[in-house]
Amino acid sequence: MDIIKTDNLVFEYVTTNEEGDVTDVNRALNNLNIDVQKGDFVAILGHNGSGKSTLAKALNAILLPTKGSVIIKGMDTRVEDNLWDIRQTAGMVFQNPDNQIIGTVVEEDVGFGPENLGVPTDEIWTRVEKSLKDVNMLDYRTSSPNKLSGGQKQRIAIAGIMAMQPECIILDEPTAMLDPNGRKEVIQTVHEINKTANVTVLLITHYMDEVIDADKVIVMYQGEIVMQGNPREIFSRVDELKSYRLDVPQVTELAYELKKAGLDLPDAVLTIDEFTDAMSKYLKG
Amino acid sequence: MIRDITIGQYYPAKSILHSLDPRVKLVGTFLYIISLFIVKHYTAYVLVTIFLLSAITLSKVPLKFIVKGLKQILILLIFTVGFNLFLTKGDPVVEFGFLTITDQGIITALKMGFRLIFLIIGSSLMTYTTTPNQLTDGLENLLAPLNKIKIPVHEIAMMMSIALRFIPILVEETDKIMKAQMARGADFESGNIIQRAKSLIPILVPLFVSAFRRANDLAMAMEARCYRGGKGRTKMKPLKYDKRDMITYFVMITFFILIISTRILF
Numbered sequence: 001m002d003i004i005k006t007d008n009l010v011f012e013y014v015t016t017n018e019e020g021d022v023t024d025v026n027r028a029l030n031n032l033n034i035d036v037q038k039g040d041f042v043a044i045l046g047h048n049g050s051g052k053s054t055l056a057k058a059l060n061a062i063l064l065p066t067k068g069s070v071i072i073k074g075m076d077t078r079v080e081d082n083l084w085d086i087r088q089t090a091g092m093v094f095q096n097p098d099n100q101i102i103g104t105v106v107e108e109d110v111g112f113g114p115e116n117l118g119v120p121t122d123e124i125w126t127r128v129e130k131s132l133k134d135v136n137m138l139d140y141r142t143s144s145p146n147k148l149s150g151g152q153k154q155r156i157a158i159a160g161i162m163a164m165q166p167e168c169i170i171l172d173e174p175t176a177m178l179d180p181n182g183r184k185e186v187i188q189t190v191h192e193i194n195k196t197a198n199v200t201v202l203l204i205t206h207y208m209d210e211v212i213d214a215d216k217v218i219v220m221y222q223g224e225i226v227m228q229g230n231p232r233e234i235f236s237r238v239d240e241l242k243s244y245r246l247d248v249p250q251v252t253e254l255a256y257e258l259k260k261a262g263l264d265l266p267d268a269v270l271t272i273d274e275f276t277d278a279m280s281k282y283l284k285g
Numbered sequence: 286m287i288r289d290i291t292i293g294q295y296y297p298a299k300s301i302l303h304s305l306d307p308r309v310k311l312v313g314t315f316l317y318i319i320s321l322f323i324v325k326h327y328t329a330y331v332l333v334t335i336f337l338l339s340a341i342t343l344s345k346v347p348l349k350f351i352v353k354g355l356k357q358i359l360i361l362l363i364f365t366v367g368f369n370l371f372l373t374k375g376d377p378v379v380e381f382g383f384l385t386i387t388d389q390g391i392i393t394a395l396k397m398g399f400r401l402i403f404l405i406i407g408s409s410l411m412t413y414t415t416t417p418n419q420l421t422d423g424l425e426n427l428l429a430p431l432n433k434i435k436i437p438v439h440e441i442a443m444m445m446s447i448a449l450r451f452i453p454i455l456v457e458e459t460d461k462i463m464k465a466q467m468a469r470g471a472d473f474e475s476g477n478i479i480q481r482a483k484s485l486i487p488i489l490v491p492l493f494v495s496a497f498r499r500a501n502d503l504a505m506a507m508e509a510r511c512y513r514g515g516k517g518r519t520k521m522k523p524l525k526y527d528k529r530d531m532i533t534y535f536v537m538i539t540f541f542i543l544i545i546s547t548r549i550l551f
Contacts, residue, residue, distance in 0.1 A: 060509055084511050092509040099499050100506035104295055104450050108418045111521035113510040124521045142297060146453050160510065 003168050003200050004036040004059060004090065008068035011054055028054040030223040031068070036202060038167065041194045043211035043231075044204045046220035047245040052204045055220070056172040059202070060092045073167065088117060091161035093171045097153035097178075106148075106156055107132070107141040113164040124163075131162035134197060135189050151182025155189050162193060168200035169193070175207060183210070208241075209249045212270045219244060236268035251275045294453065296413040300345035303414045306530040307423030313537040314411045320544040321404055326551040329544055330396070333403055336540055341406075346413045354409050355402060362401055369394035412449070419522065421446035425515075426524055439515030447503070455496060462491050 009032040015024040028051045036042050046052040057063040058070055061077040072090050075082040091113075094100045103109030107128050114124045132138045135155040145153055154174050161169055171190060175183040187203075187210050194201045203210065211217050217234045219227035221244040227234055234241070238248050238256040248256070255269035255278070264282055269275045302310075317336075324330060341348065355362075375389025412420070425442040432438050463473065466487050473484050 057505075062505060062508065084513065087509055087511050094502065094506055094509075096499075096502055098454055099502035102447065102450065102503070102507060102510075104417045104446075105297070108416060108521065112512070115518055115521055116511040116513065118517045118519050120519060121521065121523055124519065128521070144295065144297060164510065 002035045002071075003038045003073050004034065004202065005071045006032050006034045006058075006068065007071070008033060009055075009058065009065050009070060010067035011051075011058055011063060012066045013054075028223050029058065029065075032223075032225060034218065034225070036168070036200060038200055039194075039198050040215045041191070041201045041203070041213070042216045042218065043214040044202065044218045044220060045206065045208065045211060045234075045246060046204075047206060049222075050220040050244075051223040052206075052220050053172055054223075056092065056170050056202075056204050059170055060090055061086045062092075088164055089166055090168045090170055091164055091166035093154070093157050093161055093169065093174050095173045095176050097150050097157060100157050101145045101153060101160075104144060105141075106137065106143050106145060109145060109156060110159045110163050113160055117164060127163045127165070128159075131159040134162055134193055135159045149182060150178040151185040154178065154182065154186045158186070158189060158193070162197070162199070166199065168202065170202045170204070172204050173206070174203075175205065175210065183207070206246070208235075208246060208252075212249070219246070221245075231270060232268045234268075235270060294412065295416050296346045296350060298345045298414075300343060300414065301529065302340065302344040302410070304529070305414075305533055306524055306526055307415050307419040308427055308524060309526075309530045309533045309537075310411050310415055311420070311423045311427060313533060314408055316537050316541045317407050318404065320541050321400055321407070323544050323548050324400070326547050328551060329547040330399060332540075332543060332547065337403060337407060337410075340410060344410055344414050346410065351406055351409070351413075355405060358401065358405055362398060365401055366394045366398045369397050417446040417449040420449070422520065422522070422524055439518075443515075451496075451499065454499075455492070458495060459488060459492055462488050 009029055010027065011029040013026040013028055014022055015026070017023050030051075032055065034055075044052050044055065054063065058065060058077070059072065061070075061072075061083055064078055070077040072082075072086045075086050075089070077083075077086055101109050102112050110128045110131055111124050114127050119127065128141075129138065132141055135158050137152065137155050137159060140148065140152065140156075145156060148156065158169070158171075158174075169190075174190075175186050178186065190201055190203060191213060193199050203214065205211065212231050212235075214231055217227070217229060217231050218225055219234065219241070226244060227237065227240065235248065235252050238253060241248055249270070251272050251274075252269055255265050255275055259265045259267075265278050266274075269278060321333065324333060341351065370386055370390045371384050373387055373390035373393050375387030377385045378388050378391065379386045415423070421442040424445070425438055428436075428438045428442075467473070471484060471487055473481065475481075476484070
């Protein structure tokens, strides 16, 4: 079953002047059709201004479509009665780790979501413990979030969403403000919860190396879907990706350039290990 | 230097004071503050000092940390003590030109100074040992009757707790902006008071802009986590009175009565 489905989704940012007349219309999303299956790990790639954050907000019913529709697990975001069920089904993690932590103690922050849902006290505690375990932060349960690193804060934010027991997590550039180590931590955690808790993941990012292990990659450019497929298919089209102002991982680009220069290498090389394997095979034979 | 602000912060530790019900601490602090206005005689001061010192020991918050918090009221303290020292009428002890220090002045200045220090330490001891969330829960619970006259108690309590959570973040940000402006040649140290106040504008404007941006982000994050006001909300840490809470109430009331009796007796 499709957990996320958008049907010709259009979203326009409308600017009005003081009299209420429309002065400018900016179409951020243009006829998007996306289907995400339950349990999948889908990555959405796009350069700044490609509409990917707008899409995330539209999926969480923070923004409502100008035209078309967004259906989350059979619920239309335009129906107001569905609002809270949608937000519980499709939890959202934002970019800035500081601005999404409400509690002053890690466990209180993780408990914020279940509290809002009216979950009984005992169950809140089991949920908090489980979600903190899922993101490997149980040791920090009584710490203050201010003392944690960016990657740790972002994992707490993920735990906060996990405690609401969503079926799907939407992560809107969760690593944009982190250092390389923090990025690795967060991406690893996201993969873990995808596998162990069977939560559908929609990862929005502009870092190509984060999407290598995704089941499906969607590339957005100027509000439209321009490429779609598994990472290997996408990464074999280096020139096309570059035309959408995305940076291909260094090793993929190296293999691509070597192949263009006449070396016999496979189409899409995603990791350094793959590259060394392919290279040694080439050199031997 | 701006990072040294410790008032209103939570100091994580495992102590009796930390585990008390926030309502007890709120009511206790309230009684304590009232009693500070009642104290007059030396015995009362001694009593308050003993009470405060034992509370600090019980809280396991290091004394150094608490004293650091006093730094920010230093100017206020100097003003209060100064005014009382020089402007109180009485028998002159020392005279420098037009300034006279009287014996009455010394006594009131000392008393006022101590009162202020007691006030700050006592109330910040509450925030050191209570997480803002607990504080909010406590306030919400104590003020619940006001809901009947349509005062949005839950919302006010939530606002307070968010404000407290963002104090350290905004302090850090102020520090960052200050350094950024200093790197561009801004001068905050020289000039008279008016010039110095004017030089703060390039700090305040970006600070406000960023605070609004944060508020917007936070509101979105709260909505994404299904926050919809106080209705239908359950508590992760519901408030329940324990035996030690009752004992603390008893201790606080005894303390309050003792302070009142010093006022009557002496």
